[in-house]
Amino acid sequence: MTYLDHAATTPMLAEAIAALSAELAQVGNPSSLHASGRRARKVVEESREKIAAAIGARPIEVIFTGGGTESNNLAVKGLYWAARKKDINKKRILVSAVEHHAVLDPVMWLGEHEEATVEILPVDNYGRVLPETLRKAFEKNPHDVALVSVMWANNEVGTIQPIAELVKIAHEYKTVFHSDAVQAVGCLEVHFQNTGLDALTFTGHKVGGPQGVGALIAKRDLELTPLLHGGGQERDVRSGTLDAPAIAGFAAAITTAVSQRVARANRLSLLRKDLIQKVQENVPDAVLNGDPENRLPGNVHFSFKGCEGDALLMLLDAQGIECSTGSACSAGIPQPSHVLIAMGKDETTARSSLRFSFGSTSTHDDVDSVIQVLPAIVERAKRAGKTMVKK
Amino acid sequence: MTKKVVAAMSGGVDSSVAAARLVDQGYDVVGVHLALAKVKGHAGGKGCCTLDDARDARRVADRLGIAFYIWDVSEEFQQEVIENFISEYAQGRTPNPCVRCNEKIKFQAVLERSLALGFDAVATGHYAQIFETPNGPTLHRAIDNKKDQSYVLSVLNQEQLSHTILPLGNSVKPDIRKEAEERGLITAAKPDSHDICFIPDGDTAGFLHNKLGQEPGKIVDVETGEELGKHDGVFEFTIGQRKGLHLEKPRPDRSPRYVVGTDTKSKTVMVGLASMLRVDVVTATNLIWCGPTPDSQFDCTAQVRAHSNALKAKAFHKDGNLTVEFLEPLNGLAPGQTITLYDNTRVIGSGTVVTTSRS
Structure with missing residues (x-):
């Protein structure tokens, strides 16, 4: 099996599995006042401190959530409602065209x-x-x-945004700035306080932690209207019993991922360079999407002329190579990627794309496995692409 | 080498069992759910192509341990089936969208795509049988007479049949349900779909009004020319129809009147007595032979609806035109319908009805 879909989710790191498993065997609600509760609370708070240290934030700025989607919803809706409560005229939301649906959809809503x-x-x-x-x-x-x-780095094409400059402009206009950094954390240097961001989203399972846990980093004085009401566990902004095992795993993962970040990023960018070069050699009409230099170290994203991404994905899957079309899946039917459309690609090109994403377990053998089968698969998908009835 | 097969999985019980049988038979099976319409949000629960159906199909694929994908054929379906359905009605014909879907989508677009992707065949849960003969594959009725779907498959030529697998043709429906249950398939108890899948509420007239607008005209007595009522569009009417005419004047003898013809140009619906529906000569085009090309003249039985009886007839064909002479007249046949010719249980071929008359 050649797993090249680390941007979707990446294997859990050993440190995370250990921390998560250890905590699974324990009892205690972090909100309980007795000894078991205090023990669980200690695990959560120590995890919060580790996460804060890894991301350049203060522990109080870490709000645990159920993952990236919840963090983005909380940021977008919470900041919008809070802003309007103070000033009814603040109605405009500025959002990039290439955001993940977890940002775009709450904004549209x-x-x-x-x-x-x-x-x-x-x-x-x-x-x-x-x-x-x-x-x-x-x-x-x-x-x-x-x-x-505006997201820190794009999940589909890997392009890195000029976040620091954008934040500076927003602050000139005294406006709060949120960034979805789900893909960036653990791969790029992400320091919350240094960038001056007001809120930042990231999640456990993209850094080698468990799925279903994430955080919104929000400045202490930032006003956020809650989405989930209840026990008020997280600064009264987010309610719900804290998932101590997942949080422990999350903290272990991000601590490890950040401490090894530079070495891993260097290694992944070599794999990236290798794959890009070999794809271009073996499939000359493949077009690399996204910023060729300033992109996520593990991201490779190509359009294959005359092919449907879905057909490529299926044929690669049959050969044990797992990647992604990178496109959002609406109602079970693949839609052309809004990211590529926003970048000026036509719908056919947008549908012809594949994303390969490297992670901690990736090696040059993975690159070779892809290159071994890709040219024949592209040819086959081209033939299949011609069979479909065209408009 | 192991044959690679695309199992078209609608999320119904039949295609689920069909896929399961292929797996048992040792094929290398990939499940594919065809998204025929771009539906967003919740599922209607009826007909094809709802989200629930895709999920059910996926769960069956999980159970069978096969890969599963959704193929978006909604554009092809819109163009080749829905638009065609509307334009046929607009021209006063009565199309069969399921036949059209098999001809243009399942066994053309999907089959061609499958072959190009390196598969050897497409399998569906249709009830019909394919037999290999020295003269190539032939299509036969299913052993379950009630479920037989050879009529809607009678648009497949031998080339298509040679890449088609129909694993259910030798079974009866109750056994299929039982088998689905024994196999633990989530679709075992799902009701059969009946209506046209893109008109889940069954209101074809409403659907056509929505697409074609109001086209009011007169309903006249075909014998006297007398105006008997008004209508909102000739596409609401099919030859042989009795209900929904709202005629202002009954006949003196109270005998029922039926639609005997429509004229899209003058927007007139003609009504007359049942006897006027009786026709015994039918011409057709769009001929497709499901086996070897027959002699220019042959005896056969001919069927004009998915589940009507096949009636004895003589067929003549020349230059792609077919004439069928029935030994006994039949009632209410409309242009646009598919006429399928059988030699006992074997499907000889089919055509699209152009004219009908009484000899």
């Missing part, structure tokens, strides 16, 4: 149900939001923006 004015920030051919784009959006009306949300 606010547009449909909560009077938000959604402004999608266009991107260049590499998928970047240019600083002047954001500035222009503010200049239209400097006073009505509730929040800005």
Whole structure:
């Protein structure tokens, strides 16, 4: 099996499995006042401190959630509602065109149900939001923006956004800035306080921790309207019994991932370079998408002319090679990627794409396995692509 | 070498068992659910292509331990089946969308794609049988007469049949349900689908009005020319129809009247007595032979609906045109319907009805 879908989820690190398993055998609700509760609470708080240290935040700024999607929803809706509560005119949300659906969809929902004015920030051919784009959006009306949300690095094409510059502009206009850094944490240097971000999303299972646990890092004084009401466990912003085993695994994973980040990023970018080069040699009409230099170290994303990504994926799957079309799956039917469309690709090209993503377990053998079968598979998918009835 | 087969899995009981049998028979099976319509959100629960159906199909594939994918053929389906359905009705014909779907989607777009991707065949849960003969494959009725679906498959030529597997043709439906249950398939108790899948509420007239708008016209007595009522679109009416005419005047003898013809140009619906529906000469085009090309003239039985009886007839064909003379007249046959010719249980071929008359 050649697993090249680490951007979807990556194997749990041994440290995470150990921490998670140890805690699974224990009893205790972190909110309980007795000894068992105190013990569980200690695990959670120590994990919070580890995570804060790994991400350059203060422990109090870590809000545990059920994962990236919840963190993004909390940030987008929570910041929008809080901004409007203070100033009813703050209705505009600035969001990049290449966000994950976990950001885009709550933003669109606010547009449909909560009077938000959604402004999608266009991107260049590499998928970047240019600083002047954001500035222009503010200049239209400097006073009505509730929040800005731009991801740190794109999950599909790997392009890294100029986050520090964008944050600076938003702050000139005294507007809060959220960034979905799910793909960035553990791969790039992400330091919450240094970038000046107001809120940042990341999640356990992309850094070698368990699925179903994540965090929103939110400045201590940031006003957030809660989505989940109940016991108020997390700063009264997020309710629900804390999942101590998952949090322990999450903390162990991110601590390990961040401490080994530079070495791993260097190793992955060599694999990336190797695969990109070999794909281009063996499938000359394949087109690399995203920023060729400034991209996630483990991300390789190509369009294969005349092929359907789904057909490529199926044929590779049959050969034991696991990758992704990178496209969101709406109602079970693959849609052309909104990211590629936003980057100026046509629908056919958008449907012809594959993402290979490397992670901790990847080696050059994985690259060789792909290259061994890819040219024949592309040829076959091209033939299949011609059979479909065209508009 | 092990044959690689795409099992088209609708999420119903039949295609589930079909896939299971293929796995048992040692084929290298991949389950494919065809997304025929882009549905967002919740499922209607009826017909094909709902989210629930895709999920059920996926769960069956899990159970069988086979790979499973969803293929989006919604554009092809929209163009080749739904648009065709609407335009056929607009031109006063009565199409069979299931026949069309088999001809253009399942055994054309999907089959061609499968072959190009390196598969050897497509399998479905249709009730019909394919037999290999020295003259190539032939299509036969299923052993379950009630479920037999050879009519809707009578648009497959030998090339298509040679890449088609129908694992259920030698079984009866109750056994299939039992088998699904014994195999622990989640679809064992799912009800059969009946309606046109893209019109889940069964309101074809409403669907057509939605697409074609209001096209009011007159309902006239075909013998006297007398106006007997009004209608909102000739596409609401099919030859042989009795219900929903809302005629203002009954006949003096109270005998029922039926739609005997429509004219899309003058937007007129003609009604007349049952006897006027009786026809025994039918011409057809779009001929497809499901086996070797027959002689230019032959005896056969002919069937004009999915589940009507096949009636004795003589068939003549020349240059792609077919004439069928029934020994006894039959009632209410509309242009656009598929006429399928049988030699006992074997499907000889089919055509699309162009004209009907009384000799």
